[in-house]
Amino acid sequence: MPVTLAQAQVNTQSDVDYAVIDNLRRYSWLFDQIVFDDTVTPGTNGASLVYGYVRLTAARSAQFRAFNSEYTPLEAQRQQFTVGLHPLGGAFNVDRTLANLGRSSTNETSFQLQQLLISVKTKFAQELILGDTAVDTNGFDGLSKALAGSDTEVYPGTAGANFADWSPATLSTVDRANDALDLLDDFLSRIVPSQTGGGMGSPGDVPPGVKALLGNTRSITRVRSIARRAGTYTNTKDDLGREVQRYGEWVLIDIGDRMDGASPIIPIEDRDTDLGAGTNTQTNLTDLYAISFGLDAFHAASAAGKPLVQSWLPDFSTAGAVKTGEVEMGPLAGVLKNTRACGVLRNIKVA
Numbered sequence: 507m508p509v510t511l512a513q514a515q516v517n518t519q520s521d522v523d524y525a526v527i528d529n530l531r532r533y534s535w536l537f538d539q540i541v542f543d544d545t546v547t548p549g550t551n552g553a554s555l556v557y558g559y560v561r562l563t564a565a566r567s568a569q570f571r572a573f574n575s576e577y578t579p580l581e582a583q584r585q586q587f588t589v590g591l592h593p594l595g596g597a598f599n600v601d602r603t604l605a606n607l608g609r610s611s612t613n614e615t616s617f618q619l620q621q622l623l624i625s626v627k628t629k630f631a632q633e634l635i636l637g638d639t640a641v642d643t644n645g646f647d648g649l650s651k652a653l654a655g656s657d658t659e660v661y662p663g664t665a666g667a668n669f670a671d672w673s674p675a676t677l678s679t680v681d682r683a684n685d686a687l688d689l690l691d692d693f694l695s696r697i698v699p700s701q702t703g704g705g706m707g708s709p710g711d712v713p714p715g716v717k718a719l720l721g722n723t724r725s726i727t728r729v730r731s732i733a734r735r736a737g738t739y740t741n742t743k744d745d746l747g748r749e750v751q752r753y754g755e756w757v758l759i760d761i762g763d764r765m766d767g768a769s770p771i772i773p774i775e776d777r778d779t780d781l782g783a784g785t786n787t788q789t790n791l792t793d794l795y796a797i798s799f800g801l802d803a804f805h806a807a808s809a810a811g812k813p814l815v816q817s818w819l820p821d822f823s824t825a826g827a828v829k830t831g832e833v834e835m836g837p838l839a840g841v842l843k844n845t846r847a848c849g850v851l852r853n854i855k856v857a
Contacts, residue, residue: 508541508801512815514644526623526817526833532746534627536634536759539716539799542838543807546591552833555591555837557807560584562844563656589841591807592644594630595834596622599646602822602829615820615831622833631761632771634840635720635795646839649795649804649848658696658796658849662689666780669788669853672728686732690851693796698846700800720795722770723857726760729753729794756796779853790857796849803847809837 515527531538563583571577605615637648655657662670670689676682678750699715719729731741733753740752751758761771772793780786797804798854808814814836820829842848 507568508543508805509808509814510541511538511814514542518813518815519544520817522817522819523815526619527815529623530627530747530815532632535744535748535750535757536631536718536720536761537627538746539718541799541801541805541806541813543801544767544808544810544814546807546809547811548835555809556588557839558586558588559839559841559843561587561842571600572856583786589639589646589807589839590643590835591809591839593834593836594838594849595626595832595836597830597832598622598829600820602820602827605820605822605829618808619817619819619831619833622831623716625765626833626835628762628765628771630835632764635761635771637840642737648840649797649842649850650793650827651844653845653848653850655660656849658846659852660696660849661694661852663726663853666786669777669779669855670822670851671855672732673790673855673857674728674731677728677731680735681831683732683735686728687736688697690729690732690753693851695847696846697796697798697849698803698844700803700847702802704801716756716757716799717755718759718797719844720761720772720797722762722772722774722792723760724774725772725787725792725854726758728854728856729758733758740783774856777853788853788855790855791853792856793852794854796851798847802843804840804842806838807841808836812837814838820824 509529511531515524515531518527546555548555561584563585569577583709592615600614600618607614612774633645633648635648635650637645638649638651639645661668670686677686695715700715730739730751738754742750744750763769764771774790774792776789777791778786778789779788799805816834818832820831824830
């Protein structure tokens with residue numbers, strides 16, 4: 507049965523695991539939307555955990571038919587994929603003398619646990635966008651790789667200048683702001699939302715049609731700016747007290763910086779905008795991702811019969827000066843079932 511973090515939280519057996527999942531949910535709207543298809547079982551002798559699925563790569567169309575004539579045969583295109591599941595988490599060491607010094611905000615165990623949860627959230631977000639199993643076999647292929655060459659990988663502009671200028675100076679004029687809106691709406695119209703959501707209709711499932719725009723701070727700021735101009739920007743709080751900003755039905759998510767904090771997960775960089783000829787380099791270009799959550803769109807896979815999140819706090823009741831704490835999710839992996847359920851708008855100039 508598919509499970510979300512909300513359902514996993516209800517089913518926890520310890521207060522610590524409950525608190526860990528609560529932190530993951532509160533500080534990551536993205537994590538809280540993902541449905542985990544917990545159906546994977548170990549292979550022969552428990553040697554592997556592999557999730558196999560079929561990805562719809564091209565839809566087919568319907569047609570009218572003249573009397574006394576046949577339909578022209580057309581087929582949807584699909585491709586078989588597999589992904590290996592691996593644990594995501596980390597460990598930390600704490601000296602027993604330091605473990606309980608100070609208040610909860612300075613307690614070393616609490617501090618290390620909180621920082622580990624932040625790193626788990628960040629690592630998953632980075633893998634979601636930039637993951638490449640050719641680089642790290644323990645991860646999964648992210649959207650940048652999975653969407654390459656698909657109908658929903660969109661390069662704006664014209665030949666030799668495949669970029670869109672959304673810099674603040676450009677968007678200060680009404681005509682250019684309207685051009686940006688037209689481009690964004692055209693891009694989003696290509697995305698087919700999930701029709702199943704969590705698929706089971708039980709409390710905590712993701713409802714059909716939950717969609718988000720993923721970007722960095724600058725790109726989300728640009729979208730928020732043009733959304734306000736169009737009167738389609740809203741800002742509300744959800745049941746967990748999280749601020750949820752929207753462009754129409756699309757939730758705006760700044761997925762933040764990489765693990766080392768040196769740069770955004772979704773980079774801002776100089777690029778060759780004539781796609782290989784090397785004659786037109788533009789600065790400060792980035793990408794904007796659209797994602798639809800659901801078992802027929804983007805979801806995650808996890809192991810059957812295993813808790814989605816587990817934690818182990820340092821045990822200071824036994825001998826030994828230094829103890830270890832751990833948090834682990836999974837094993838898990840991200841799964842893109844339909845390339846039309848997600849998309850990427852490339853080469854947006856944000857500065």
